[in-house]
Every structure is written in structure tokens, then in C-alpha cells.
Amino acid sequence: MHTTTFQGEFVAFRELEETLVTRLENVIKELKTTPNDIDPATNFWTVYNQVADEHDGDMLGKYSGDLDTSLLFAGLFSAISTAFIVQIIPSLQPNPSDLTNALLLRILQQNKSFGGSDPLAPVMNVSPTVLRAQSILFASLSVNLFAAFIAVLGKQWILYYKRASTWGSVVDRGKERQVKFTGLQKWGLHFIMELLPVLLQLALLLFGIGIIAYLWDIDRSAAEVIMVSVYTGFAFYAGIAVAATIWNDCPFQTPLSVFLLKAFPWAKKTTGCLFVGLSTMTWGNRSDVYPLMIDNLEPLCHLPCNRCMLML
Template identity: 70%
Template structure:
């Protein structure tokens, strides 16, 4: 048994070295993209911020007008400084761009945590036997597969890019509608292509266009199939139990008891003179009716 764990530790060391190098490269790429993208988002936010603030020249003109009216004996009420006329589309665009920047910064934060986790991953405990070290290594590898940090970071980067595109479109909508139309066409084409390759990767497992979205869709599809199979099995079991329960009911006995009680009940035959018993004498006799009542009913 010890020889097995020794061979296992040697084999997994080589695999984990390649795995950690691949994760480290992906995290470095994510950090680089997050840094560049946050710089671009910040530049756009800086360009939009002046549009949400009052124009200094308008305030200066309002103050000069107030001085002139104060010196004028026939001047009316003193006007106040004009409020900033901010377009709602500018406010929405700025909010979306800030959300994109926040998502990008969160990606950078997760990437740093991922780098720290990669440094901590190979530090298996040197205490204990080889079996304990192998179990700890296997538990950490299962945690990698379970939590899927790489997919979370990739999805957040894509979410930040989506929010940034929406923010640019909203900002250009009132500023230049033609430019907004071009931006919408390019963005829709890109998102449609991304959705198509995600669906293709979900349907065909050998597709090279694997993305975090396709992995997520594949998991959802598998869980949906499992739930549908469970529901079908449950319904089939209920149908089988219902059929077996129906077969165990003495239906003929129930019908015989019902009709025997109905036919032997004199009230049933005396409700309407149109109803006649096939054996009136026997029925009345069994019910204990006197002879005068039998003549009155059946005459």
C-alpha cells in the first residue's frame, strides 16, 4: 500500500507542476487584462464626469447678471445660479461604467487571491506518512475541480467587458446616434458569435471553442437531464403503484354490495310509480310490506 502512495505522489507531482504553471499563466493574463481594461474604463469615466457637473461659465454669467440687476434700480428678483442640466443617459452610462470598473477590480482581487492559492497549493504537509500526504494532495485537487476559480475569473472579465460595452452605447445614444448604431451592430455581432460558439461547445464536446459559458451551460444541461430523468422515474413509479393498488381493489364486490343494497331498499322502488321492480312480490315480501301496500303500489 505504501508503494502505491509513493508512486501516486511522484506521478501527481509532475501533473500538478504543469497544472499550477497553467493556472499561473492564466491568472497573469487575467491580471494584465484587468489592469488595461480598468485603465480604459477610468479614462472613459474621466471624460464623462465633466458632463455631470455644472459649467463654470454658466455660474460666472449668472453672477455677472446678478450684479447688473443689483445695480439696476428697476431690477427684479435676483436669479440663482443655474442647476446642472445633466442628461439621464449620461448618468446611466456613468453608473454602468463604474459597475464595469468595479467588476474589473474584483477580477484583479480574485487573481491576486488565486496567485496566493497557487503558492499555497503545493505546500503539502511534511508531517505524517506518505498516505496522509497523498490524501491531502487529493483533497486539494478535488477542491480545484469543485470551486472552479478559473471559470469565475473568466466570467467576471466577460461581465466587465459586457458592462463596458453597454455603458459606451448608452453614452453615445444621445451624443451621436449614428456612432451608437455602429457600436450596437459591432457589439451584437460579437455577442452573437460568442453565444454561437458557446452553444456549439455545449452540444459537441470535441469542439475546440470551449469557454466558461459553455462549461456552465453543459452543467446546467446535465442537471436538467438528471432532474427530468428523476421526474419520469418518479411518475412511472407512481403510475405502477396506482395500477397495482387498483388491481387489489375488489371492484366487483363493491358493485355487488351497492346494487344489492339499492335493489333491496324499498324506498328506492317507492320513489316513483314509473319504477317497477322485476320481482315486486319478492321485494315487498322481503321488505315486510303488507298486502294492501303492494296492491296500491303495483296496481
């Protein structure tokens, strides 16, 4: 009795095992498709979209973060600069006390002469320094608002670029993305993104100069303190920009250094060879060190270096 039950269970188990094996083999056959079964174009664009999505995610994330930072800085800076401009605007209007004094003087003249007189013109005695400071501050605010406007447009450009991966087939999405990425490089979107910090820094510099111009006649000591701070900051920024332009290993990279490198590509090459020559002349003849050093540094200079000249 028990033997018959055991044999029945064994047969049922074998049938279940065969069924599972058959299903597994069918699944493996479906997965193991031959290369002829896959469209080469579809396979290529599938891999392309995967790599492109990873690349675009990093790139657009960086752009989006930079734009958010620029918008935040532009908003705070606009509030501060507007407050200063509002304080200076009354200086551009006629002084009520001066107008009252002019009216009293005209009445006195009329009483003495009992004759007609021309209508009294508004009295306005604005210092040229105030006008100059107001112009610089307005220029600073205008540059800052222009940078904020570009940042808002940049957010819209990013959203438009992302639409390439949301519609159509795999091939269509890949082709559309490639067209947009090529256009992104052709039309210099990266240059515009790098230009935003430069505009904000320019607005900050103009703001500092405007404050110095406004305080120059009011409080010379305060103006000199601010002038030292502004000029020190500008000298530091210019120094690290030039250093980053000359040396590749300089960690203080700025958008200005990128622009300088594009405008003066010969600076890095010429400076590299110059430092090789100066170092060689300073350390003296070291035949065991300098041939190896020159062999390693000469390709970096991209200029023909004379070994005999450097070894003098």
C-alpha cells in the first residue's frame, strides 16, 4: 500500500520536473536569440540611448545646479543693489530747501524792482560724483538682471533638451538626441553657461566701484576702505585666473581662466618652456636628472626645446 503511494508520488514529481524543464528550455531559447533575430540599428540605438542618458544626466544635472546657484545669487544681489539705488535716487532730485531759498530770493528781487521776471526754473544742483555713482550702480543692476534672464532661459533650454528621450521609438529618440546634442555643441551652450558666473562677477565688481564713487565725496575714509577691499578681491581673482590659465594642475579654475585659455592658447605653451629653461639654469648641470626631465617636459611644451640650450 505504501509502495504504491510512493510510486504515484514519484511519477507525479517526475512529470512536474519534466514540465518545469520544458518551460525553462523554452525561456532559454527565447532569451538566446541569434544576432540575425535582432535589428542591428535597434541594438545600436538601444545601447546609444543608455550611454547618452547617463552622460546627459550628469551634464544636465551640472547645468541645472549652476543655473539654480546663479538665480539665487542674482536674486540676493538685486535686492541689495536696489536698496542702495533707492537710497541714492533722492540725491538726483531738487533739494526742497534750495527751491524754497530760490523762491524767497526771487520774491525779494521782485519787491525791490517791482518789475516782471521770468518764471522760476527748478533748482537742481546734483554732484557729478553722485551721477557717476548712480550710473555705475544702474549698470551693475542691469548686468545682474541680464544674467538672471539668461539663467531662466537656460532652465527652459534644459527642459527642451530632455524632451528628446520621451517620445518615439528607440531609433527616433536616439537620432533626435544626437541632433540636439550636436546643436548644443555647435551653438555654444556650454559657453553661455560659463558666461553666467562672469556676468555676475562683473555686476559685483561694478557695484563695488559704484559704492566707492558715491562715498568718495561724502566719506573719503570709508571709500578708501571699500576700495582696498574691492581691489584686493579683484587682484586675487585675476591672479588665480592667470594661474589656472598657465598651469593645468592649478585647482583654482574659473570661467575667466577658460576664456583666457581660449583667447591666448600660446600662453600655456610659452610659459611651460620658460619654466623648464629657468629651472634648468637654476639647478645647474645634472646630467643624471635633466635628460629625463627634459624628455618628459618637452612634449608638454608643444614647442621645440633645444637640449643644448637648456643644459647650459
